[in-house]
Amino acid sequence: MIKNKSIYILGIESSCDDTSAAIICNGKILSNVVANQEIHAQYGGVVPELASRAHQQNIVPVIQQAIQQANIDKKDLNAIAFTRGPGLMGSLLVGTSFAKSLSLGLNIPLIAVNHMQGHILAHFIEDENQHKPPFPFLCLTISGGHTQIVKISDYFTMEVLGETLDDAVGEAYDKSAKILGLPYPGGPLVDKYAKLGNPKAFKFTKPKVDGLNFSFSGLKTAILYFIQKKVKENTNFIEENLNDICASIQYTIVEILFDKIKLAVKQSEINHVAIAGGVSANSEIRRVLKSYEAKFGWTTYIPKFEYTTDNAGMIAIAGYLMYLDNNFSNDTITATARLKVNEK
Numbered sequence: 447m448i449k450n451k452s453i454y455i456l457g458i459e460s461s462c463d464d465t466s467a468a469i470i471c472n473g474k475i476l477s478n479v480v481a482n483q484e485i486h487a488q489y490g491g492v493v494p495e496l497a498s499r500a501h502q503q504n505i506v507p508v509i510q511q512a513i514q515q516a517n518i519d520k521k522d523l524n525a526i527a528f529t530r531g532p533g534l535m536g537s538l539l540v541g542t543s544f545a546k547s548l549s550l551g552l553n554i555p556l557i558a559v560n561h562m563q564g565h566i567l568a569h570f571i572e573d574e575n576q577h578k579p580p581f582p583f584l585c586l587t588i589s590g591g592h593t594q595i596v597k598i599s600d601y602f603t604m605e606v607l608g609e610t611l612d613d614a615v616g617e618a619y620d621k622s623a624k625i626l627g628l629p630y631p632g633g634p635l636v637d638k639y640a641k642l643g644n645p646k647a648f649k650f651t652k653p654k655v656d657g658l659n660f661s662f663s664g665l666k667t668a669i670l671y672f673i674q675k676k677v678k679e680n681t682n683f684i685e686e687n688l689n690d691i692c693a694s695i696q697y698t699i700v701e702i703l704f705d706k707i708k709l710a711v712k713q714s715e716i717n718h719v720a721i722a723g724g725v726s727a728n729s730e731i732r733r734v735l736k737s738y739e740a741k742f743g744w745t746t747y748i749p750k751f752e753y754t755t756d757n758a759g760m761i762a763i764a765g766y767l768m769y770l771d772n773n774f775s776n777d778t779i780t781a782t783a784r785l786k787v788n789e790k
């Protein structure tokens with residue numbers, strides 16, 4: 447019955463500092479509007495209270511724009527999917543409350559989405575230029591809050607094989623950028639300057655962490671001490687060497703990530719490998735993963751840029767898959783700052 451019908455779902459994402467709304471129809475994205483919050487750049491990181499206030503200002507126009515761009519009426523919607531967690535509580539509450547009220551007002555079901563599942567399930571958005579991973583596959587989920595290797599056996603059967611013991615890889619990028627005097631979020635800037643530099647110019651030691659877990663806090667401290675020492679010797683050290691410093695930091699981060707994902711493929715004997723999350727926008731991570739197809743015979747899955755950093759398209763696809771699974775929430779559902787990838 448569902449197969450012959452057009453199912454329209456509104457996705458709402460407000461877990462951190464981007465307010466986003468998307469409309470999906472039978473797995474195909476019709477609109478995906480993201481309002482970035484510029485306010486945080488001057489503070490060098492996300493200020494939670496400012497983030498929730500900005501979400502309150504953005505949420506209505508962003509949703510209106512998503513509905514308009516999709517060329518539908520809100521009465522056409524079959525369900526509302528929203529990010530329940532993990533994320534910043536104040537930010538999550540804005541999306542959660544709005545989704546609940548709209549579902550009550552329109553009398554349509556509510557679907558609570560796990561943000562981390564959303565990042566991974568973005569690989570199932572219908573798109574003629576993207577191929578979908580078969581089950582089981584591995585996903586390296588890398589964002590501002592997470593660094594995980596996840597085994598996905600079915601849409602909602604996910605197992606964490608390894609994860610960071612301290613900082614997330616996105617934090618490593620952003621904190622390194624901050625040390626270099628670059629604005630938040632620094633990840634894309636480190637990526638940009640790294641392209642022009644020599645990755646072997648400076649050497650940073652890789653952490654020794656057993657198994658499939660990661661650690662990034664030692665690298666951040668090593669970079670801090672290295673820069674402090676060099677700036678003492680030459681106050682222009684950063685400006686004179688920015689490209690080489692960024693390339694060397696990026697080289698180390700990429701090595702750390704790929705050492706572990708190679709081990710995960712070896713241990714699990716699964717060579718279908720995806721990346722997801724904001725850091726999967728990184729050009730070097732995308733290039734290296736792709737090169738492993740020829741080098742190791744892996745099949746790799748690299749998301750489109752618009753589905754890497756936080757966006758509601760990924761929440762909408764997760765919502766659509768949950769809709770097909772009759773996986774609805776009632777209006778007593780609450781936002782939660784902490785949620786594991788295998789939790790609902």
Ligand code: KG4
Nearest residue numbers: 589590591616631633724725727728755756
């Ligand atoms: O998934 P996301 O939008 O938000 C979270 O759920 O955390 O990820 C944001 C993170 C930030 O740390 C940002 O610096 C990083 O993704 N990022 C990048 C790049 N684009 C975004 N890091 C490295 N290279 C990039 N090109």
Ligand code: ZN
Nearest residue numbers: 589723724756
């Ligand atoms: Zn995210």
